[in-house]
Amino acid sequence: MSNVTIKDLAKLSGVSLATVSRVINQKGYVSQELSAKVLRAVEETGYRPNQAARSLVQRRTDSIGVIVHNLHDPFFYDLLRGFEQAAAEISYNVLFASVLGGDTKSKEKYLQYLSGGVVDAVVMYGSYMSDEEMLRCASPSSSVDYMLIENDIQGFKCNKLLINNVQGAYSAVEYLMGKGHTDIAHICGNPNKKVTIDRLNGYLAAMRDKGLEVQDGYLQQLSADYRNGYARMKSLLALKNRPTAVFCSDDAIASYAVRAALDAGLRVPEDISIMGFDFQTNLPERYRGPDLTTVKQPLYQIGFDSITLLAGQLKKGRFDQPERKVYDTQIVEQETVCGPCR
Amino acid sequence: MSNVTIKDLAKLSGVSLATVSRVINQKGYVSQELSAKVLRAVEETGYRPNQAARSLVQRRTDSIGVIVHNLHDPFFYDLLRGFEQAAAEISYNVLFASVLGGDTKSKEKYLQYLSGGVVDAVVMYGSYMSDEEMLRCASPSSSVDYMLIENDIQGFKCNKLLINNVQGAYSAVEYLMGKGHTDIAHICGNPNKKVTIDRLNGYLAAMRDKGLEVQDGYLQQLSADYRNGYARMKSLLALKNRPTAVFCSDDAIASYAVRAALDAGLRVPEDISIMGFDFQTNLPERYRGPDLTTVKQPLYQIGFDSITLLAGQLKKGRFDQPERKVYDTQIVEQETVCGPCR
DNA sequence: CTGAAAGCGCTTACAG
DNA sequence: CTGAAAGCGCTTACAG
Numbered sequence: 001m002s003n004v005t006i007k008d009l010a011k012l013s014g015v016s017l018a019t020v021s022r023v024i025n026q027k028g029y030v031s032q033e034l035s036a037k038v039l040r041a042v043e044e045t046g047y048r049p050n051q052a053a054r055s056l057v058q059r060r061t062d063s064i065g066v067i068v069h070n071l072h073d074p075f076f077y078d079l080l081r082g083f084e085q086a087a088a089e090i091s092y093n094v095l096f097a098s099v100l101g102g103d104t105k106s107k108e109k110y111l112q113y114l115s116g117g118v119v120d121a122v123v124m125y126g127s128y129m130s131d132e133e134m135l136r137c138a139s140p141s142s143s144v145d146y147m148l149i150e151n152d153i154q155g156f157k158c159n160k161l162l163i164n165n166v167q168g169a170y171s172a173v174e175y176l177m178g179k180g181h182t183d184i185a186h187i188c189g190n191p192n193k194k195v196t197i198d199r200l201n202g203y204l205a206a207m208r209d210k211g212l213e214v215q216d217g218y219l220q221q222l223s224a225d226y227r228n229g230y231a232r233m234k235s236l237l238a239l240k241n242r243p244t245a246v247f248c249s250d251d252a253i254a255s256y257a258v259r260a261a262l263d264a265g266l267r268v269p270e271d272i273s274i275m276g277f278d279f280q281t282n283l284p285e286r287y288r289g290p291d292l293t294t295v296k297q298p299l300y301q302i303g304f305d306s307i308t309l310l311a312g313q314l315k316k317g318r319f320d321q322p323e324r325k326v327y328d329t330q331i332v333e334q335e336t337v338c339g340p341c342r
Numbered sequence: 343m344s345n346v347t348i349k350d351l352a353k354l355s356g357v358s359l360a361t362v363s364r365v366i367n368q369k370g371y372v373s374q375e376l377s378a379k380v381l382r383a384v385e386e387t388g389y390r391p392n393q394a395a396r397s398l399v400q401r402r403t404d405s406i407g408v409i410v411h412n413l414h415d416p417f418f419y420d421l422l423r424g425f426e427q428a429a430a431e432i433s434y435n436v437l438f439a440s441v442l443g444g445d446t447k448s449k450e451k452y453l454q455y456l457s458g459g460v461v462d463a464v465v466m467y468g469s470y471m472s473d474e475e476m477l478r479c480a481s482p483s484s485s486v487d488y489m490l491i492e493n494d495i496q497g498f499k500c501n502k503l504l505i506n507n508v509q510g511a512y513s514a515v516e517y518l519m520g521k522g523h524t525d526i527a528h529i530c531g532n533p534n535k536k537v538t539i540d541r542l543n544g545y546l547a548a549m550r551d552k553g554l555e556v557q558d559g560y561l562q563q564l565s566a567d568y569r570n571g572y573a574r575m576k577s578l579l580a581l582k583n584r585p586t587a588v589f590c591s592d593d594a595i596a597s598y599a600v601r602a603a604l605d606a607g608l609r610v611p612e613d614i615s616i617m618g619f620d621f622q623t624n625l626p627e628r629y630r631g632p633d634l635t636t637v638k639q640p641l642y643q644i645g646f647d648s649i650t651l652l653a654g655q656l657k658k659g660r661f662d663q664p665e666r667k668v669y670d671t672q673i674v675e676q677e678t679v680c681g682p683c684r
Numbered sequence: 685c686t687g688a689a690a691g692c693g694c695t696t697a698c699a700g
Numbered sequence: 701c702t703g704a705a706a707g708c709g710c711t712t713a714c715a716g
């Protein structure tokens with residue numbers, strides 16, 4: 001209500017604006033006496049500094065913004081834990097913005113808003129092609145430090161945290177082959193995301209390298225969202241040359257593939273093996289099937305590192321050499337893969 | 343990098359600062375000619391307005407902040423969907439701040455930061471006693487519009503969205519009685535939260551009204567977090583006068599109570615009935631038991647309404663009459679309750 | 685140790 | 701329709 005300013009404090013305590021500022025920010029030397037007077041005035045008035053004025057002159061906000069799609073998506077569980085843990089360990093404020101459905105207009109709005117001096121650095125999660133233009137548009141005028149996760153925009157110089165998707169997918173298929181599978185299908189995700197392409201290529205490379213053929217109908221492309229994994233699996237099951245193993249582009253898809261197999265009266269993994277990717281802690285929509293054998297990416301670590309690295313750069317002042325880190329993946333053996341039973 | 347300002351634009355296009363401002367904000371009349379010049383300069387320089395300067399003079403940020411504990415907690419699934427959907431439908435920016443572990447210092451930091459002119463309104467979720475002092479401390483100096491969810495701080499005038507917890511718990515116990523249960527225990531949650539107290543009182547009132555005794559050991563108090571529901575359930579199962587039904591303070595606790603019962607070799611609900619509260623879509627830690635019979639609170643709606651109501655108030659300008667809404671609950675019959683089998 | 689003054693980048697009456 | 705000027709609330713050299 002009152003909207004007290006340092007001017008009021010100065011008048012009330014009989015000192016200059018500069019002194020008030022010094023006391024409030026605890027920088028510069030102020031005598032005990034004046035300091036006490038100012039502090040009393042702060043107490044009396046309930047004064048709180050205006051952040052806008054402060055960041056306007058200081059050209060920094062001590063805050064970091066994080067932009068993700070669909071904050072509610074259980075996929076973000078581990079990533080969020082990482083962001084939050086890192087946030088708790090630094091003095092910067094961390095603010096999250098969620099772009100529902102990945103709507104481009106909305107994402108652009110948030111990116112430009114945050115880049116306009118609302119935060120000192122921005123983390124963007126996701127492998128979205130459309131981010132490139134957005135960033136080229138928003139970044140030149142701002143002095144914000146960017147951190148891209150899972151999005152290696154060529155020629156755009158900023159911090160990047162990536163995982164080795166091709167290698168991860170390759171190793172998954174190798175793992176299935178090691179169990180004796182040769183009829184291995186793939187349900188790939190949204191083909192407009194780099195991750196999807198990379199994982200698809202990992203699958204294809206492994207098949208090729210081992211001299212295995214990608215049989216008719218073995219490549220299923222998801223439409224809409226991961227729930228469509230159910231229908232894609234149904235299609236695979238209807239094939240004459242039904243695969244004995246299916247590698248899915250991510251765990252959410254895999255969880256729906258398992259549902260489809262179980263609903264079709266098959267046992268998983270005895271009748272059909274299914275692999276995912278991510279090692280996502282909370283699967284969507286109360287998945288109750290067997291725990292997915294999958295390729296783990298270090299989501300918690302990535303979340304944690306993104307914030308921690310940015311905080312370090314901000315503290316240092318100039319961020320001339322952006323970080324670029326590629327994380328390795330790892331097979332997690334759980335309950336949805338075994339050898340083929342035919 | 344460049345940090346272009348309207349001054350640069352004015353110089354570049356040969357007009358005044360005021361005109362530049364008018365063009366950029368599309369308010370006031372500007373001739374086609376000058377407008378085009380300015381727009382060209384914006385294009386050339388990649389100019390983006392400085393939000394800090396803008397909000398300093400306008401005394402508004404067109405943003406709403408949301409403070410919750412542990413954004414990663416699956417409990418927030420529906421609430422977040424509500425927040426996000428509402429955010430997508432309004433022009434305000436919605437920024438989320440997460441207080442890991444509910445740390446009071448950290449929460450205070452975010453509250454004061456946001457209240458200091460970073461946003462125009464703040465939503466706070468949770469039934470935390472400590473919020474009262476925090477709010478009394480942060481609010482007087484700011485002109486931020488507050489919205490409390492599940493926290494009816496007496497004498498603190500602001501928007502409030504509440505649910506009828508006493509009534510909800512009462513109806514749950516009544517429901518169990520309707521199924522023929524008389525030996526009904528209660529696992530209550532964190533006793534420092536109002537919700538817990540209310541739900542406990544609903545349980546006690548229903549027991550009293552129906553002339554049922556709360557038998558020895560039937561009141562179990564959770565320690566630490568919901569995972570302790572497992573141990574509390576074990577305690578109940580060890581009683582000579584083992585209850586035939588257990589009403590839990592929330593679904594997360596109930597999910598652990600079910601685990602404990604199943605692990606003890608009991609069938610749920612045939613051997614013991616268990617009820618929760620919330621109708622939480624995603625249960626923690628890959629819960630695979632039967633779907634919980636529970637008391638639904640309209641989490642999505644509450645999330646949606648909180649943002650929508652604030653946006654409406656902000657648009658109107660003055661928010662003199664705070665909203666206060668109490669939502670009703672509703673029994674959701676699922677798989678964890680049946681009649682007693684003894 | 686303290687204060688007067690300039691300035692951060694923008695918007696907004698106020699004249700014209 | 702356009703511009704000069706004041707001012708939002710704060711911090712920061714610069715003198716003293």
